[in-house]
Amino acid sequence: MRRRVAATWPFRPTVRYGTQVAMALRTETIGGVVMLLAAVAALVWANTPWADAYKKLQTFEISPHWLHLGHMDVQHWASSGLLVVFFFIAGLELREELTHGELRHAKDAALPVLAAVAGVAAPALIFLVVSAGETGAGRGWAVPTATDIAFALAVLAVTFTACPPPLRAFxxxxAVVDDLIAITIIALFYTDEMHWTPLALGVVLIAVYGLLQYRNVRSPWIYVPLAVLAWYCLQRSGVHATVAGVALGMLTSSKEAPDGRxxxxxxxxxxxxxxxxxxxVPVFAFVSAGVGLGVSQLGDVFQDRVALGVIAGLVVGKFVGVFGGAWAAVRLGWATLGEDLHWHEIAGVALLAGVGFTVSLLIGGLAYTDPSQFERVxxxxxxxxxxxxxxxxxxFRRRARLRAGPD
Structure with a gap:
């Protein structure tokens, strides 16, 4: 017999309501919409008479002395703390792809992997060409190299309801390979000062986590403290803590239990x-996306060749790299185009790869510490x-109509 639950809304949501919200947030469409709404809210606030309050929120410092993490404001906690969970999920997805997905077989993986690699190289080159000679141009070459998984999948789901499963898998x-390359770039090129002792401790903790996963230990009460300590050590080391998220996600076991759990x-x-x-992700978007959109601010963006390099890299470079990489891979016989895929759809994905939002903003914050330059980027x-x-x-709308056929 089902137990009756008192109608406590709006004071206390029921368990069922909370479960429904969690289920909705597990879909890319809803997650992408929530992130978009957070970014729009930040933009609205940043362009009102209360914009100073938004800036104060961004730079509000939360740095308990006993943590020894230096000066950490709200923006830093969002990028170095909350985004670690996002990259942990990316690590899980990469592990899934390697174990059961498109990356399991080299022949199947060749097309998206080669497209991803070319989709990182081409935007970086275009950015460097457009921004050549500008102050700080060399620091920002990686900003247009990233693709936002949640946002891109949400746009695909909304605009191409007839999307074939192989295209979504592509x-x-x-995007997962793109994220892996991005986190490698962050570790190699955006680590200014290295502290070896906390780095070594972090590596040991991550290795212990991996060993316990290999032995199929299941208790989260062991893994959560290990993960938090690993994050803390990498944050202290100077390596961006999101690296810990990807590493822990990739080491999390996907080994099936004998009892089917x-x-x-x-x-x-x-x-x-x-x-x-x-x-x-919404909190990170909210504290990062609030920029002025007045005539003078937009004028500054279109007069700044670094900012123009970012736009050209994402919009043009991503398309050229992803589509060109996929075409070259098929043309050279290194990969095959699936039966249910069409080059027009690959072109749509190549355009969609230019949605750089989350990771591009993260790299932009690491590359440009000057507030005005970061705002333009x-x-x-x-x-x-x-x-x-x-x-x-x-x-995608055009492809949807073609796939639907004549009425």
Whole structure:
């Protein structure tokens, strides 16, 4: 017999309501919409008479002395703390792709992997060409190299309801490999000062986590403290803490239990994906995306060749790299185009890869510490993401009509 639950809304949501919200946040469409709403809210606030309050929120410092983490404001906690959960989910997805997905077989993986690699190289080159000679141009070459998984999959789901499963798998694999390359770039090129003792401790803790996963230990009460300590050590070391998120996600076991219980990876994904989609990424978007959109601010963006390099890299470079890489891989016989895929759809995904939002903003914050330069780069990322989404939507809408056939 079902137990009756008192109608306590709006004072206390029922368990069922909370479960429904969590289930919704596990879908890319809802997660992408929540992130978009957070970014729009930040933009609205930043362009009101209360914009100073938004700036104060961004730079409000939360740095308990006993943590020894230096000066950490709200923006830093969002990028170095909350985004670790997002990258942990990315690590889980990469592990899933390597174990059961498109990356399991080299022949199947070749097309999205080669497209992803070319989709990183081409935007970086275009950025360097456009921004050549500008102060700080060399620091920002990686800003337009990233693709936002949640945003891109949300746009695909909304604009191409007839999307064939192989195309979605292509985009997911492309974005996951793209994220792996991005986190490698962050570790190699955006670590200014290295502290070896906390780095070594962090590596040991991550290795212990991996060993316990290998032995199929299932208790989260062991893994959560290990993960938090590993994050803390990498944050102290100077390596960006999001590296810990990807490493821990990739080490989380997807080994099936004999009794059919969910794997450690499935349990972690089930528990953390709603938190990532509903809290971590939206909060990061909210504290990062609030830039002025007045005539003078937009004029500054279009007069700044670094910002123009970001726009050109994301909108043009991503398309050229992803589509060109996929075409070259098929042409050279290194990969094959699936039966249910069409080059027009690959072109749509290549355009959609220019949605750089989350990771591009993260790299932009690491590359440019000057607030005015970072604001111009942030505005450029937003403009490019809107342009890329609109262009991809046009292609996908047309493909949807063609796949539907005559009425």
């Amino acid at each position: 985009l997911l694999t492309l 969910p794997t450690n990876a499935e349990r972690a994904d089930h528990a953390l994906r709603p938190f990532s989609a509903g809290v971590c 942030t505005t450029a990322v937003l403009i490019a993401s809107v342009l890329a989404s609109a262009a991809a939507a046009v292609v």
